[in-house]
Amino acid sequence: MKRDWVYLVQTDTTVGFLSCDPARLAAVKGRPASRPFLKAYPDFAALTKELRIPPKDRRYVRKSVKTSFILPNGRSFRVVTGPHADFLRPFGGCYSTSANRHGERFDVDFARGVCDVVVESKEGFRENPPSRIFRLSRKGRKKVR
Numbered sequence: 001m002k003r004d005w006v007y008l009v010q011t012d013t014t015v016g017f018l019s020c021d022p023a024r025l026a027a028v029k030g031r032p033a034s035r036p037f038l039k040a041y042p043d044f045a046a047l048t049k050e051l052r053i054p055p056k057d058r059r060y061v062r063k064s065v066k067t068s069f070i071l072p073n074g075r076s077f078r079v080v081t082g083p084h085a086d087f088l089r090p091f092g093g094c095y096s097t098s099a100n101r102h103g104e105r106f107d108v109d110f111a112r113g114v115c116d117v118v119v120e121s122k123e124g125f126r127e128n129p130p131s132r133i134f135r136l137s138r139k140g141r142k143k144v145r
């Protein structure tokens with residue numbers, strides 16, 4: 001497994017592209033490289049090695065499921081569970097995005113054609129609702145999606 005490859009995987013929410021190289025993800029999606037990507041972590045310990053979570057939000061983040069967060073500095077992250085977390089563990093965390101062209105719906109043929117590696121279980125790929133997103137700030141949490 002290489003860190004700069006783009007992987008097509010069934011995430012804990014929907015079908016997504018994963019890579020440790022955000023520039024490769026931007027190129028695959030046809031999205032401006034200046035727009036930041038969410039980073040998915042396999043557990044809270046891996047997350048805290050790279051990011052500092054405000055003390056008042058740590059418990060909420062630790063107990064949240066299928067929820068993404070945006071920190072005051074603009075970095076976004078999500079701690080995942082299940083087989084998706086097992087896939088991420090060797091990397092320590094990867095940038096993640098939905099497996100579609102920028103601004104379009106999921107197309108399995110497009111996704112298979114642009115990724116380097118397809119990681120598919122016997123259940124196949126399924127589009128599920130995306131994660132909830134909360135912006136964390138000193139004033140509290142605000143729901144974005």
